[in-house]
Amino acid sequence: MNAKTILVGVWLGLALAGAAVAQGFADLGATVEGFALPDRDRVLEFPEDHAAHPDFRIEWWYLTANLTGDDGAEYGVQWTLFRSATAPGETEGWQSPQAWMGHAAVTTADAHHVAERLARGGVGQAGVTLNSGAAFRAWIDDWEMLSDTAPGEDALDRLALTARGDDFGYALDLTAEGPLVLQGDGGYSVKSADGQASHYYSQPFYAVSGTLDLPGGPVAVTGHAWLDREWSSQPLAEDQTGWDWFSLSFEGGEKLMGFDLRDGGEGFTSGTWIAADGTPSRLVPGALQADPLEYATVAGREVPVVWRLRLDDRAFDVTLRAVNPGAWMATLVPYWEGPVRVTGSHTGRGYLEMTGY
Amino acid sequence: MIRASLAALLSHWWRHPLQLAMLLAGLALATGLWSGVQAINAEARAAYTRAETVLGQDQLDRIVATDGRLTVARFAELRQAGWPVSPLLEGRRAGLRILGVEPLTLPRAAAVPGMPMLGSDDLGEFLAGRLVLVAPETLDRPGVAEALAGLKPQAAPDLPPMTVLADIAAAETLLGARGEVTALLIDPGRPLPGPLPSGLERRVAVADQGLARLTDSFHLNLTAFGFLAFAVGIFIVHAAIGLAFEQRRPMFRTLRALGVPARTLGGLVLAELLGFALIAGLFGVGLGYGVAAALLPDVAATLGGLYGAAVPGVLELRAGWIVAGLGMAVAGTLAAAGQGLWQVWRLPPLASATPRAWAVAAGATRRLQALCGLGLLTLAGGALGFGSGLWAGFAVLAGLLLGAALVLPGLMALVLAAAGARARARGVLSQWFWADARQQLPGLSLALMALLLALAANVGVGTMVGSFRATFTGWLDQRLASELYLTAETPAEAARLREWLEPRVLAVLPIVSTETNLLGQPGDIYGIADHATYRDHWPLLSALPEVWEAVARGEAALINEQLSRRAGLGLGAVLDLPGGALPVAGVYSDYGNPSPQAIIGLEAFGTRFPEVQVLRFALRLPATEVEALATILRAEFGLRETAIVDQAGIKAFSLRVFERTFAVTGALNTLTLAVAALAMLASLVTLSASRLPQLAPVWAMGLTQAGLAGLDLARTVMLALLTAVAALPLGLALAWVLLAVVNVEAFGWRLPMQAFPGDWLWLFAAAGLAGGLAALWPAVTLMRRRPADLLRVFANER
Structure with missing residues (x-):
């Protein structure tokens, strides 16, 4: 999933824990005492694992959507809730070690609207709950991801999603048209050659309809969305400095999740090829080749906004092009996140996330 | 050129x-x-x-509950409804103002310089409740280190003194106010989702001028x-x-x-x-x-x-x-x-x-001056009769002082003329003495006016402070009727002490109190036992019949004079208190306390504030046994030195605070008097140079230089004493205005005025001394002047 997201989540944790952010990404590899660690043998259980795992250091509910408006224009939507803990476990009240961070964005070809929310755990300002009726709710302030699920369905099968910033807002209805997908080895996703890992699953099959509130007025939209769920305590190796993450949906119904964790040398790439019916195939580390083709200057940094992705054994060779190269998330921990168009051996749409630039 | x-x-x-x-x-x-x-x-x-501006109080609107009770749950509800609010928990502990904030939602405009913000190294420490911010010198004040024990206080120069800024979690713990919120700060940079839910009200940001207004009179x-x-x-x-x-x-x-x-x-x-x-x-x-x-x-x-x-x-x-x-x-x-x-x-x-033209001109305007002075005195009387408030009080003071100063030369001239007329019979020298005094008056009048003001201020302020001190000590005697005061560290220790003490002393009176808001201002509520100690001694200014019975039954409250005056609460008025309103059955004097205060019965207190532990006791016992009992208590229970205080100790402490309070007034008073004496000296030096033409003829007629110098000295002392005579009623009037008008407005209490004739003697002595010292050097100069100088007067072109 989003390497960058990991960074963001950990970074917030570091900021809250008082570690020097200036020391950079190296700290993300540091072990923090007392937290639970991902376990390869653990079998994920639903709906329980949709809820928060406060014994792990970081966690997120990360949704991206590629949408088309009734005006024919292309839109990208992001809704993310990060959890970050300074100590394992949850307590009631302000003493809670948990902190929450929400990011919301709407990207058009020429604009990128961003909003951010922060909250302490323990007081009800933000959280993720799963009640006995399997009703799922993730929220921070008035942003919400709320399940509207019929009996027998997964808690995440139908979601109502809202968020708003100063100059934008959205309300979307999501319906899953495929199964949950376990990433990596049955939901255990390795992130480095040294074995750093996370628990990771996705729901990449959402059909979306709803409304975007933009400065120019409301826009009715339809399209597809992809939800990532991931939690860990020690997600990066010490020498990893950032990453590029891709979630792509192709016209044939197949999907690709891939990431490239950058370090001083070769880097570490991995991912999952998802068949149209949701069957995942784990990519061997190094099988995915990701090469930047063109850079754009965004927020004073050189960021690759055109990529070539290849999977030689699948005759897969595509070019990703950012819908809006200026999709910079000027948040507390800044990063690039935006919709892309895919052309080449496969065509489609997807999301690109880049950290550490 | x-x-x-x-x-x-x-x-x-x-x-x-x-x-x-x-x-x-x-x-x-x-x-x-x-x-x-x-x-x-x-x-x-x-x-x-x-x-007033800490945490953007002057810029940020806030939301409060109409019933005064905001909770963390309410905060979360509002956030979930889209309100951009940040919680603020405020309270007092051990004399410190504790401000609890939540850094993740705190609006930027509320940030205090030096406070750890998002992304800073210290934020984790701050959120964990270990790091708190305090004004640099506050850390050195007694008691502060103990109150913040276990925390890491960091100096923040932009914080007001005696204020602690902490994470809301730490503030909750310090204040023992879990789940409570005082107010919600509204982030001005974000739109509001709609009208406020009921039960909440929005307070528009205003600089709270309370302190500035209260202290106005002092400044x-x-x-x-x-x-x-x-x-x-x-x-x-x-x-x-x-x-x-x-x-x-x-x-x-x-x-x-x-x-x-x-x-x-x-x-x-x-x-x-x-x-x-x-x-x-x-x-x-x-x-x-x-x-x-x-x-x-x-x-x-x-x-x-x-x-x-x-x-x-x-x-x-x-x-x-x-x-x-x-x-x-x-x-x-x-x-x-x-x-x-x-x-x-x-x-x-x-x-x-034209020699001495500048001095003579001053004499010509004396009549006009006197008229102006009478006008000012009339205005002062008018302000007293019709004005109200602190400014009217000061207008009275200004009119009184300036008017009296302007009238002084005219008055002196009349007195000197009358004295001169009566001296005619006593011989030519006496007549010359008075005539010369009148002749000198224009040149000296400014200095004498200065002396008058300085002396009157001395009498006025001295009388005020003296009245205050006398009332205060009498009041302390009443209020501190118990012989010994004990503070236990834990409820268990308190219970053991009580059990042990009860058979050994005449009475054990528990004292409980809590810091709370009384009509919007931080104040205290006390619970007291039903005992003759209070009935006989408590300094009630006014009370309904059966007041102590009503208080003991929990059906009425006593309030201090400050609260009564500020809120306009008289006997029978209803006072809002946490846990339900009570009628006011009595008003007591409470000098030296800046805050509102209320007293309710001990049982009623326990019902309303069950969380407050009884840790303090007042003991009644024969005065001769106090020391022995204190010694036993320290030995038996290992009580700290500060846990047992006898009546005399508290009185001494209170009086020390009192004396410090008026030290400034005393210092400024003395300085002003010194300057007035210097003004006289300056005037006399000026005059002495130009007075040779007046003195030379007298010298030529046979009076010695030493005799002349002595007369000069006597004349100046006499003028200074006359000024003191005028300063006395002026000073008493000043004291009356200070006590009956200014203090009531400024402090919220009125003191009976008392006269201190002993001090007046000192006043005359000071005036005479000031005059004498000022005249001494010119007199000595005159004495030592070469006769040739005096002779030259007759030869000089002038």
Whole structure:
């Protein structure tokens, strides 16, 4: 999933824990005492694992959507809730070690609207709950991801999603048209050659309809969305400095999740090829080749906004092009996140996330 | 020509260094006292501003609950409804104002410089409740380290004194207020989702001027003193400059005759004066800094004691009062020299010098002055009758003082004339003595007015402080009726103590209290036992019948005079209290306490505040057993030294606080009197030089120089004593206005006025001494004057 997201989540944790952010990404590899660690043998259980795992250091509910408006224009939507803990476990009240961070964005070809929310755990300002009726709710302030699920369905099968910033807002209805997908080895996703890992699953099959509130007025939209769920305590190796993450949906119904964790040398790439019916195939580390083709200057940094992705054994060779190269998330921990168009051996749409630039 | 003229002008000072010293000293003193007072005021006001603007109080609207009870759950509800609010928990503990904030939602405008923000290294420590922010010097205050034990206090210079800024989690723990929220700060940068839910109300941001308003009277008092000192200092300057103009008349005439234009001469004199003003002004500002630095700790104690206002005891250099001080020096110099400058400007080149013209002119205006003075006195009476509020009080004071000062010369002239008429029978010398005194009056009247003001201020303030002290000690005797006061560390220890004590003493009276808001202001509620100690001794100003029974049954409350006056609550009025309102059954005096206070029955207190532990006890026992019992208690229970306090200890402490409170007033009083004496000296030195033509004939008729000098000395002392006679009623009037008008407005309590005739004797002594000291040096000079000087009067062209 989003390497960058990991960074963001950990970074917030570091900021809250008082570690020097200036020391950079190296700290993300540091072990923090007392937290639970991902376990390869653990079998994920639903709906329980949709809820928060406060014994792990970081966690997120990360949704991206590629949408088309009734005006024919292309839109990208992001809704993310990060959890970050300074100590394992949850307590009631302000003493809670948990902190929450929400990011919301709407990207058009020429604009990128961003909003951010922060909250302490323990007081009800933000959280993720799963009640006995399997009703799922993730929220921070008035942003919400709320399940509207019929009996027998997964808690995440139908979601109502809202968020708003100063100059934008959205309300979307999501319906899953495929199964949950376990990433990596049955939901255990390795992130480095040294074995750093996370628990990771996705729901990449959402059909979306709803409304975007933009400065120019409301826009009715339809399209597809992809939800990532991931939690860990020690997600990066010490020498990893950032990453590029891709979630792509192709016209044939197949999907690709891939990431490239950058370090001083070769880097570490991995991912999952998802068949149209949701069957995942784990990519061997190094099988995915990701090469930047063109850079754009965004927020004073050189960021690759055109990529070539290849999977030689699948005759897969595509070019990703950012819908809006200026999709910079000027948040507390800044990063690039935006919709892309895919052309080449496969065509489609997807999301690109880049950290550490 | 300019250079030569300037050299000629300045040569005068070279030949009269004492005059120059007097001029500079007067100006520096005037500027010094004035800017010292301004520096103190500036420091205090800066502290109030910090207190009022901390956390953007003056910029950020806030949401409060109409019933006063906000909770964390309510905060979460509002956030989920899209309200951009951040919780604030505020309370007091151990005399500290604790502010709890939530850094993740805190609006940027509320950030305190030095507070860890998102992304900073210290934020984790702050959120974990280990790191708290405190004003630098607050850390050194007694009790603060204990109150913050286990925390890491970090200095934040932008915080007001005695304020602790902490994460809301830490504040909850410090205040024992889990789940409570005082107010919600609204982020001004974000839109609001709609109308407020019911039960909440929005308070628009206003700088809370409460402290500034409360302390206004005190600062006005200081300013008035500063101005008085300045005015008195300017008398000195006026005398010195007058003398210099007088003595340089021939030189001006010569320079004009040599062709120096009037405009050039006037400009040069002006430049010379401005130069002096700046030099003396700089000295004065330095002096002011010294005065302020010396007085500030006492002022801080006063403000803390009277109003609960936290002011740092350390002075900061501020451009504001430095510039203001220099400006006052220049303005004062120009005012004092205006008359002389005008004459230089207008002086015809060949006019003959008219000796003492400047002094005689003052005499001509005496009648007008007296009329103005009577007008001012009438106005003061009017303000007393029809005005209201603090400003009216000060208008009365100003009218009274200025009016009396203006009337003084006319009054003195009448008295001297009457005395002269009666002296006619006693011989020619006596007659000359009085006539000469009248003749001197115009030249001395300014200095005598200064003396009058200084003396009256002394009597007034002395009477006020004395009345206050007498009432205060009497009140302490009443209020501290119990012989011994105990504080236990834990409820268990308290229970053991009580059990052990009950058979051994006459009574064990539990004392419980909690800090809370009383009608919007931080105050205290006490619970007291139903016991004769209170019935017999508690200083009730007014009460309904059966008051103690009603309080004991939990059906009524007592309130202090401050709360009664500020909120306009009389007997029978209903007082809002946590846990339900109660009627007011009595009002008691509570001197020296800045905050509102209420007393309810012990049982009612326990019901309303079940979380408050009974840890303090007052013990009644025969006075002779106090020491023995204290010794046993310390030995048996291992109580700390501070856990047992006897009545005498508390009284001594209270009186010490009281004395510190009025130390500043005393210091300024003495300084003003000293300046007044210096003004007399300056005036007399000026006069003595020009009085030779009057003295020489008397000397020629056979009176010795020593006799003349003695008469001069006696005359000055006599004038000073006459001034003291006039100052006495003026001072008593001043005291009455201070006690009955200003104090009630300023402090919220009224004190009965008491007279201290013993102090009046001291007043006469001080006046005589001031006059005598001022006259001594001119008298000695006269005595030592060579006879040739006196003879020359007859030969001189003048």
